[in-house]
Amino acid sequence: MLLKGKAFVFGNDINTDYIISGKYKFKTLDMNELARHVMEDLDPDFYEKINKGDMIVAGSNFGCGSSREQAPLAIKHANISCVLASSFARIFYRNAINTGLPVIECDTSQIDDADVLEVDLQKGIVYNKTKSMEIPVTPLPDVMIKILRDGGLIQHFQKHGDFNFD
Amino acid sequence: MGKTISEKIFSQHSGEDVYAGDLVIARLDFVMGQDGTAPLAIHSFNEMGGKTLFDPSKVAFVIDHSAPSPLEGVSALHKLMREFSHDKKLLLYDIGDGVCHQLVPEQGHVVPGDLVVGADSHTCTYGAINVFSTGVGSTDLAAAMISGKLWFKVPETIQFRCEGILQPGVFSKDLILRIIGDISADGATYMAAEFTGEGIAQMEIEERFTIANMAIEMGAKAGLMEYDEKVEAWLSGRTQKTPRPVAPDPDARYHEVKIYDLRQLEPQVACPHTVDNVSPLQEVENLPIQQAFLGTCTNGRLLDLEVAARILSGKKISRDLRFIVAPASRAVYLEAMNRGIIQTLVEAGAAVVTPGCGPCVGTHNGVPSDGEVVLSTANRNFKGRMGNSKAFIYLASPATVAASALTGKITDPRSVLA
Numbered sequence: 239m240l241l242k243g244k245a246f247v248f249g250n251d252i253n254t255d256y257i258i259s260g261k262y263k264f265k266t267l268d269m270n271e272l273a274r275h276v277m278e279d280l281d282p283d284f285y286e287k288i289n290k291g292d293m294i295v296a297g298s299n300f301g302c303g304s305s306r307e308q309a310p311l312a313i314k315h316a317n318i319s320c321v322l323a324s325s326f327a328r329i330f331y332r333n334a335i336n337t338g339l340p341v342i343e344c345d346t347s348q349i350d351d352a353d354v355l356e357v358d359l360q361k362g363i364v365y366n367k368t369k370s371m372e373i374p375v376t377p378l379p380d381v382m383i384k385i386l387r388d389g390g391l392i393q394h395f396q397k398h399g400d401f402n403f404d
Numbered sequence: 405m406g407k408t409i410s411e412k413i414f415s416q417h418s419g420e421d422v423y424a425g426d427l428v429i430a431r432l433d434f435v436m437g438q439d440g441t442a443p444l445a446i447h448s449f450n451e452m453g454g455k456t457l458f459d460p461s462k463v464a465f466v467i468d469h470s471a472p473s474p475l476e477g478v479s480a481l482h483k484l485m486r487e488f489s490h491d492k493k494l495l496l497y498d499i500g501d502g503v504c505h506q507l508v509p510e511q512g513h514v515v516p517g518d519l520v521v522g523a524d525s526h527t528c529t530y531g532a533i534n535v536f537s538t539g540v541g542s543t544d545l546a547a548a549m550i551s552g553k554l555w556f557k558v559p560e561t562i563q564f565r566c567e568g569i570l571q572p573g574v575f576s577k578d579l580i581l582r583i584i585g586d587i588s589a590d591g592a593t594y595m596a597a598e599f600t601g602e603g604i605a606q607m608e609i610e611e612r613f614t615i616a617n618m619a620i621e622m623g624a625k626a627g628l629m630e631y632d633e634k635v636e637a638w639l640s641g642r643t644q645k646t647p648r649p650v651a652p653d654p655d656a657r658y659h660e661v662k663i664y665d666l667r668q669l670e671p672q673v674a675c676p677h678t679v680d681n682v683s684p685l686q687e688v689e690n691l692p693i694q695q696a697f698l699g700t701c702t703n704g705r706l707l708d709l710e711v712a713a714r715i716l717s718g719k720k721i722s723r724d725l726r727f728i729v730a731p732a733s734r735a736v737y738l739e740a741m742n743r744g745i746i747q748t749l750v751e752a753g754a755a756v757v758t759p760g761c762g763p764c765v766g767t768h769n770g771v772p773s774d775g776e777v778v779l780s781t782a783n784r785n786f787k788g789r790m791g792n793s794k795a796f797i798y799l800a801s802p803a804t805v806a807a808s809a810l811t812g813k814i815t816d817p818r819s820v821l822a
């Protein structure tokens with residue numbers, strides 16, 4: 239699975255209220271509607287700027303705050319192909335894997351806004367095309383790769399009816 | 405090799421001898437969802453092909469975040485939760501019953517030694533009574549409702565040793581704010597925290613809940629405390645379940661041990677817009693506020709309302725602000741009425757709203773205006789948290805909030821508690 243897109247760079251501690259404000263999450267389960275408001279408090283036009291495949295790049299503790307799964311879902315439905323951060327908050331990380339949004343832990347300090355990135359999930363490689371450099375990636379635990387391969391936890395349960403990591 | 409509380413609970417619930425870093429599939433004793441997360445979990449449950457719950461008596465839904473419903477869309481989600489609960493025979497707490505994290509322990513659903521997940525980040529609250537409880541998302545909740553299990557990475561543990569006892573006018577909220585300020589918002593990510601020592605042993609269970617509740621604000625997976633006579637007394641009459649207390653081994657391995665001297669602690673305030681932006685109250689003293697809020701799963705319990713009533717008794721709040729009070733549960737509300745606490749607060753000028761989350765998460769019940777300053781007993785002050793990204797939220801103890809409601813500016817509670 240090869241992902242390719244432009245980087246949108248954000249800072250540290252991007253919390254779930256920034257990703258999708260609580261005032262929207264209670265209104266609807268329509269993820270395409272929620273997607274329109276992604277990162278709205280940080281950049282009101284963010285949704286309009288995204289081209290399919292683009293990536294969110296952030297510093298440490300991305301996704302801290304509430305357990306709302308609407309956060310990774312809204313990102314996914316906004317056509318973002320993956321999120322790269324130097325670290326993730328634990329619940330967001332789980333939720334992203336469970337909803338099939340690839341999340342990559344790596345040194346993001348060498349990525350600037352609008353850099354073009356290529357990500358090979360299977361091999362665990364991030365390539366910054368604009369800067370012609372490869373960035374080493376912390377590999378995903380096996381359990382997560384299995385869930386992502388099935389397409390998320392929903393698909394994992396559809397397939398196996400229970401947890402199955404054998 | 406010795407084990408931490410987490411390592412023991414995960415070993416017991418996975419049937420394997422596990423340590424920090426191991427991945428386990430563990431059996432769950434209780435699972436919970438609220439109205440911000442349960443609707444999506446129902447959706448996932450159906451998509452997964454779920455038919456029945458692993459055990460309906462171990463699953464609860466709580467309608468607390470946006471309760472009563474302020475909007476048609478929310479009403480539809482609440483209806484979905486009610487219908488699903490009825491159909492699957494799970495426990496439903498409806499509007500007015502209270503905040504999920506007050507109800508789950510208060511109603512006796514969890515006991516020491518349990519492993520619990522809730523689709524809400526502050527599920528870590530029950531660590532105060534020796535329960536490993538942690539927040540998950542809606543899809544995890546759906547998988548847990550079907551299978552009664554979930555995968556976990558056994559966390560490393562940071563131990564906070566609390567020596568000495570708090571001075572009058574200084575509360576457990578001040579302590580946890582100071583700790584978060586020191587360790588930062590991601591200082592304990594992927595880890596569990598254990599809080600121990602004389603300082604914790606001296607605290608009432610309600611005060612301990614405040615600390616465990618905020619463990620997530622430093623990124624921790626759980627905020628654990630040991631079992632003692634106070635936990636035993638608190639549980640008696642609340643539950644039919646048998647506690648299985650878990651203590652850490654003396655030779656357990658910790659990622660780090662931090663020592664706090666509670667005697668030295670002064671009142672603290674978290675400033676906008678992050679919880680770890682903590683200053684001693686002195687540094688923000690006299691800042692004018694337009695709204696004060698007493699409530700939430702952090703500080704909406706009886707002791708919290710009681711200390712506020714003690715400060716406000718026979719007095720009137722400043723005319724320059726609004727003071728909103730949300731009791732953490734129906735039981736708290738009733739007891740506070742019995743003791744005249746609600747009467748005192750209302751006479752002082754408080755607006756009491758339905759037990760539940762109140763204005764904490766910005767869905768209704770007190771959205772601040774542009775540029776306004778709010779002083780709140782909640783656990784989060786993110787930009788936009790209370791429904792307006794142009795407002796400024798400060799966090800403090802119930803005593804600080806009550807003292808400040810009196811003057812209309814941030815006020816040291818020690819000046820009025822004397």
Ligand code: SF4
Nearest residue numbers: 503700701761764765
């Ligand atoms: S009171 Fe606030 S922090 Fe607690 S569960 Fe409700 S919204 Fe979350």
